[in-house]
Amino acid sequence: MDKxxxxxxxxxxxxxxxxxxxxxxxxxxxxxxTPAPAPTLTPVAEEVELTRADVLSLLGYEIIDSxxxxxxxxxxxxxxxVDMVEQNGxxxxxxxxxxxxxxxxxxxxxxxxxxxxGEQWVVGEQVRSFQCQPGRGQQDFSTELCN
Numbered sequence: 683m684d685k686x687x688x689x690x691x692x693x694x695x696x697x698x699x700x701x702x703x704x705x706x707x708x709x710x711x712x713x714x715x716t717p718a719p720a721p722t723l724t725p726v727a728e729e730v731e732l733t734r735a736d737v738l739s740l741l742g743y744e745i746i747d748s749x750x751x752x753x754x755x756x757x758x759x760x761x762x763x764v765d766m767v768e769q770n771g772x773x774x775x776x777x778x779x780x781x782x783x784x785x786x787x788x789x790x791x792x793x794x795x796x797x798x799x800g801e802q803w804v805v806g807e808q809v810r811s812f813q814c815q816p817g818r819g820q821q822d823f824s825t826e827l828c829n
Contacts, residue, residue: 730798732773734764737796740805744792745777757783772797780813786828789813 734750742748747755750762760781767774773796780789791813795806814820814828 732766732768732775732796732798732803734766736803737764737766737775737777740796740803741775741777741792741794741808744808746779746782746790750777750779754781759783784815786815786818787812788815789823791823 738745738748738750747758747762749755750764752761752763754760754762759779762777762779765776765778774793775796776791776793778789778791782788782790789812791811792808793811794808797804797806809825811823811825812820812828813823819828820826
């Protein structure tokens with residue numbers, strides 16, 4: 683092989699190496715797989731808790747005192763409590779006033795259910811029951827009026 687032929691082979695090898703190098707640096711990089719987008723989280727509906735304040739606000743026109751103070755209010759009642767039990771998204775609620783300053787009714791209880799519909803609370807059917815003073819009727823809570 684003469685010197686000119688050898689030079690042509692060297693130049694050809696150099697050219698091939700240069701093409702492979704350029705391909706691997708620039709072209710192969712653009713064909714690299716793009717990383718998968720970060721997974722997006724599906725927003726979960728925020729569960730809203732019914733609060734004592736919500737209950738008193740929703741039932742304000744139906745109850746004796748919209749504050750329902752545990753220590754009572756002079757000349758109205760001796761104690762008040764709000765019982766709330768949640769089951770499957772619906773709340774069973776009872777507002778109980780005890781020690782009423784009344785000659786026939788000792789205690790009053792308002793029971794209802796409260797559920798969340800969209801952005802608002804909805805109050806279900808309400809049942810009012812009474813516990814009578816001794817000698818004035820039933821001693822357990824009942825829908826019957828006291829004597």
